[in-house]
Amino acid sequence: MNVRIEEVSSISKKLHFEVAAERVDQEIERAFRKIGKTAKIKGFRPGKIPQSVLEQYYGGQMEQEVLGRLINDTYFKALDEHAIPAVGEPRIVDSSGVMRGQAFTYQAEIEVKPAVTVKDYAGIVLQKEKFELDPKVIDGRLQELQTSRAQLDVSSREQAQSGDSVVIDFEGFVDGQPFDGGKAEDFTLELGSGALIPGFEEQVAGMTRGEAKDVQVVFPEDYGQKTLAGKPAVFRVVLKEIKEKVVPALDDDLAKGFGVETLAELREQLESSFVAQERNRIDNDLRERLVRELIARNPFEVPAAMTAKQLEYMYANISNRMRSQGLAPEMLGLNPQTFAERYRETAVNQVRGTLLLEAVGKQEGITVEAGEVDGRLEEIARMANAPLEMVQKYYAGEEAREGLMVQIAEEKVVRFLLDKALVTEVPRAALEEGQASS
Structure with a gap:
């Protein structure tokens, strides 16, 4: 195997390979022996098919096996022998194909890990x-813990309002067609949290238990899913339940629930x-x-x-x-x-x-x-x-x-x-x- 290394840039190289004809012939023979063990051709017994006949029926398979073996062996051997820090997969170009009695040539375009020498790193x-420490931050953390122990009790109110947690089913449509990720069942949403598309929660607020409603919104222009960005959508929403938060007192009893006295x-x-x-x-x-x-x-x-x-x-x-x-x-x-x-x-x-x-x-x-x-x-x-x-x-x-x-x-x-x-x-x-x- 001969290999010539062409420096394309600081992060890419092109490797030019030439594999001797003798090695090519060996791999062709190996491939046909392997294929011949399992090949089935009418009129011939398995394992007794002449190579000339195998070439007619299995020449393409032979070439793919030989190409794969030659490239795999020579490519990784070159990386190892020349200490080339390749990253990603090589792009194989200009492959000559394999023929008896002829050398096999190909080129591999690769990216390499850049050789980095750092300068000016002292005295930055x-x-x-x-x-x-701001005591108000700790006050806020205490309130968060207090809120985390709040219970969601079913509300006696029939109408949802901001601050409630509602259980809803919804399905979204753009141009009358459903879209991926636009459907959910028994979804719990805290109204006023801003968790969903602008305008969605505001229209759910005011719905009554059991009510079905079409909520109309417009996806933001900078919405991550490009196919939806800037488009109007209709969500068919069913309000199934309304729940209110009941927050416990901020006292020693609350603290005991977190493992302290x-x-x-x-x-x-x-x-x-x-x-x-x-x-x-x-x-x-x-x-x-x-x-x-x-x-x-x-x-x-x-x-x-x-x-x-x-x-x-x-x-x-x-x-x-x-x-x-x-x-x-x-x-x-x-x-x-x-x-x-x-x-x-x-x-x-x-x-x-x-x-x-x-x-x-x-x-x-x-x-x-x-x-x-x-x-x-x-x-x-x-x-x-x-x-x-x-x-x-x-x-x-x-x-x-x-x-x-x-x-x-x-x-x-x-x-x-x-x-x-x-x-x-x-x-x-x-x-x-x-x-x-x-």
Whole structure:
């Protein structure tokens, strides 16, 4: 096998292959032996069919098998021998076909992981939000818990109003035709929540129990499902039940329902949790600012295959979260295509950030030790309240363990960069004002 590597760009190559005639002949013979064992042709016994006859009946199958084997073997061998970091699937072009006594040639167009060298990563100037605890936030959290324990009792009223939770059946039509994701039964909707299309809830308010009504709305111009954006729709709605919230008192009895004895203890627990969440949010925001600055200082192209893979990962995450809340992505106009259109640049920058942090780690010799992985597994088990052995078994898989090591490595690189950065704490309002003006 001879292979010539053509550099097309920083993220693409073209590989020119030539496979010797001797190898081609060997593969043709192998293919016909395999086909001959099972081929059935009238007038011949299985396994006794002359090769000249097999060629007439099975020449196309033979060629496909030989092509597949030659390309598969030589392509991956070339990637390994020349340490080519290919991403995605190759595009095979200019294949010569296979013939006895002749060399086989083909070309493979591939995308490759870019070789990234990071510059100017010391002394990055960053602003970090200064954490300030507002007691009103904890008051709000307490009220949320109070509301979460509210019971939905069947209302004695016959007419629905804002604030009620109603149980409805509905089916939507555009131009008289039903559309995907536009139908639901026994759907619970809190009127005034803004969960559905503008104008929908306002028209349900005022309906009476058992009433059927056509609700007319117009999908927003920026609606995620392009086929529906800007179009008028009619939803046939049946109001089946009206329920009202009955909120319990904010007292020690409420606190006991959350596993503590007093309201003061519950407040303290909420404050501790909120502080941890906020500090984590602030740290994540600082990390994003750091990565954005690295991207601005070190521009490079990202292969389409890496972007597509990141978009798939992002879409799967958001779809799973929505379904866990009883929502279908289609109801909000989300599908893989519209999601990709909306978040492609976000995905590109997420890939850039990952590659930049990986490159800094290599340049600085930042590695992950076995003890660090063991410590993280213990932390995961503790946080999940799960047996350590179960966590260890899960992360014994190559893919899961590799993902964990990448995560730990990124965290170490971020800490390294932040140690070298010039970080100033500023109030949240000042930070948001700076974002608005930039």
